[in-house]
Amino acid sequence: MEPRCPPPLPREFYARPADVVARECLGKQLVLCPEPGTVLTGRIVEAEAYLGVRDRAAHCYAGRRTKRNEVMYGPAGFAYVFFIYGMHYHLNLVTDGPGRPSAVLVRAVEPLRGRDIMAERRGVAPGPLLTNGPGKLCQAFAIGIEHNGIDLCRSPLYLAAGPAPRHIRQTARIGVDYAGNWAKRLLRFVDPDSNFLSRKVVSGRR
DNA sequence: GGCCCGATCGTCT
């Protein structure tokens, strides 16, 4: 790992229920620190929890287990990256423990280091459009299917410490209207003071 | 093998 990279959070951080990890990952740094390569970091400002086989919005709902989502069934602290809508990748953090598949979707970050690289990849000027959505941040960080299943407790891709946000708000998750009652659960966690949210917070619980 | 749809984004109105 390059000396300029901060140390990764330990596996214990991830080995907790997804809603706890989703809340606590706000303010943490997302770090991509390739062996030789450009260091990219961003402060997480939006995350969603997917709570396991009972969660109708989760890929592991009702025990669905395929090659695609296999990593959700493994130990905490690994990356679950999947391809969606024919053009986007999403980054998830596997949480909880083996036998309790669950994950946290990282939905938005504020760029800290590597803004210019992100802007070049995204094709937009530095600003919220760089990373204010799950597909956008994966493009900015160049996270793809090759990152699926990798260990988040070491380089190149991991979370590092960062200051907790002053405020935290909870809302319903985005894009899961099909999930019945589970669509209404307040499992999206945001830093309402950030300008880099994928959607503005109109209402929500603190 | 066929069909439907998605944890989105960008563009247009």
Next chain:
DNA sequence: GACGATCGGGCCA
């Protein structure tokens, strides 16, 4: 606010 892009995955036959 609406819609098209674009393609792998999931499910059924």
